[in-house]
Amino acid sequence: STVSDALEALTDLQPDRARITADILQGLSLRPRQLPSKYFYDARGSALFERITRQPEYYPTRTELKLLQDCATDIAVAVGPRLHVVELGSGSGRKTELLLHALADPVAYTPIEISRAALLASIARLATALPQIEMLPVCADFTAPVQLPTPQRAATRRLLFFPGSTLGNFVHADAVALLQAMRRTMGSDGLALIGIDLHKDPALIEAAYNDAAGITAAFTLNLLARLNREIGSDFDLEGFAHRARYSVPRLRIETELVSRCAQTVQVAGRRFDFAEGEAMTVEYSHKYTDAVFASLAAEAGLRVSAHWNATEPAFGLRLLQP
Numbered sequence: 362s363t364v365s366d367a368l369e370a371l372t373d374l375q376p377d378r379a380r381i382t383a384d385i386l387q388g389l390s391l392r393p394r395q396l397p398s399k400y401f402y403d404a405r406g407s408a409l410f411e412r413i414t415r416q417p418e419y420y421p422t423r424t425e426l427k428l429l430q431d432c433a434t435d436i437a438v439a440v441g442p443r444l445h446v447v448e449l450g451s452g453s454g455r456k457t458e459l460l461l462h463a464l465a466d467p468v469a470y471t472p473i474e475i476s477r478a479a480l481l482a483s484i485a486r487l488a489t490a491l492p493q494i495e496m497l498p499v500c501a502d503f504t505a506p507v508q509l510p511t512p513q514r515a516a517t518r519r520l521l522f523f524p525g526s527t528l529g530n531f532v533h534a535d536a537v538a539l540l541q542a543m544r545r546t547m548g549s550d551g552l553a554l555i556g557i558d559l560h561k562d563p564a565l566i567e568a569a570y571n572d573a574a575g576i577t578a579a580f581t582l583n584l585l586a587r588l589n590r591e592i593g594s595d596f597d598l599e600g601f602a603h604r605a606r607y608s609v610p611r612l613r614i615e616t617e618l619v620s621r622c623a624q625t626v627q628v629a630g631r632r633f634d635f636a637e638g639e640a641m642t643v644e645y646s647h648k649y650t651d652a653v654f655a656s657l658a659a660e661a662g663l664r665v666s667a668h669w670n671a672t673e674p675a676f677g678l679r680l681l682q683p
């Protein structure tokens with residue numbers, strides 16, 4: 362595609378103000394309160410996430426990029442030619458570019474991305490770098506059902522690309538539901554390539570979510586700024602602090618926004634009281650062992666047909682099939 366073909370093909374299902382408000386009100390009514398991490402990704406949130414990926418402490422992105430580079434040829438052989446590649450939460454599309462260059466004659470690429478700004482920027486770059494591939498972008502929350510666009514040229518099968526350990530942002534039941542939905546989307550002859558961060562020294566994991574430059578803290582707090590702007594809430598950004606701790610029994614980073622004082626926040630005409638020290642959960646980043654991941658996939662009716670691991674720091678890619 363040319364860049365203008367790609368923009369013309371864009372399916373726009375970006376969550377609207379009513380959807381976001383309903384999700385936030387629901388999360389604020391829970392105890393502990395929860396805000397969905399998918400709303401981190403407005404234009405500024407996506408830009409802050411890109412800065413996180415360049416922090417020395419944040420190992421996942423560079424480790425996965427290197428792993429993809431090292432095993433790109435193996436992956437291309439394992440998945441075969443003429444695929445329709447569909448990516449969940451495509452962000453900047455840096456990993457995709459590597460994958461698409463390695464595959465044999467890919468037919469089409471569908472990035473599904475909640476941040477329209479990130480999606481448009483990645484499409485502009487990829488359409489220019491890979492003009493032979495049909496670009497069929499979708500701006501949407503990938504956890505909601507999405508009707509996938511059909512490529513003009515027939516693909517042999519679909520490959521769902523889900524890198525970055527984004528699966529780790531889902532609690533067990535939601536991860537199983539998402540993998541089941543992916544199994545239906547890929548079809549009986551389809552494939553999924555999933556990146557998963559692996560359990561390792563908790564100190565290394567915690568450092569990755571508490572970078573010294575404070576970019577992750579700014580990223581977490583940006584959620585409140587975004588909500589204030591888009592749904593008219595009045596969160597005091599000075600009134601909350603970022604906290605990210607690794608739970609060894611749960612194999613996950615738990616990121617919270619902790620109220621620095623007793624305060625009241627208004628959202629859509631409703632008042633929410635916070636006690637001093639009260640924590641809102643904003644994100645989980647689950648880490649996996651081989652056994653935990655294989656059984657998660659099995660629960661969704663998928664089997665691991667190939668796997669590639671990076672060591673020190675540990676990170677994995679898994680090829681799944683129905």
Ligand code: AVJ
Nearest residue numbers: 413525526527530570577646
């Ligand atoms: C979006 C899954 C790649 O959980 O590691 C990074 C998001 N949050 N730092 C992750 C994130 C805080 C990230 N992923």
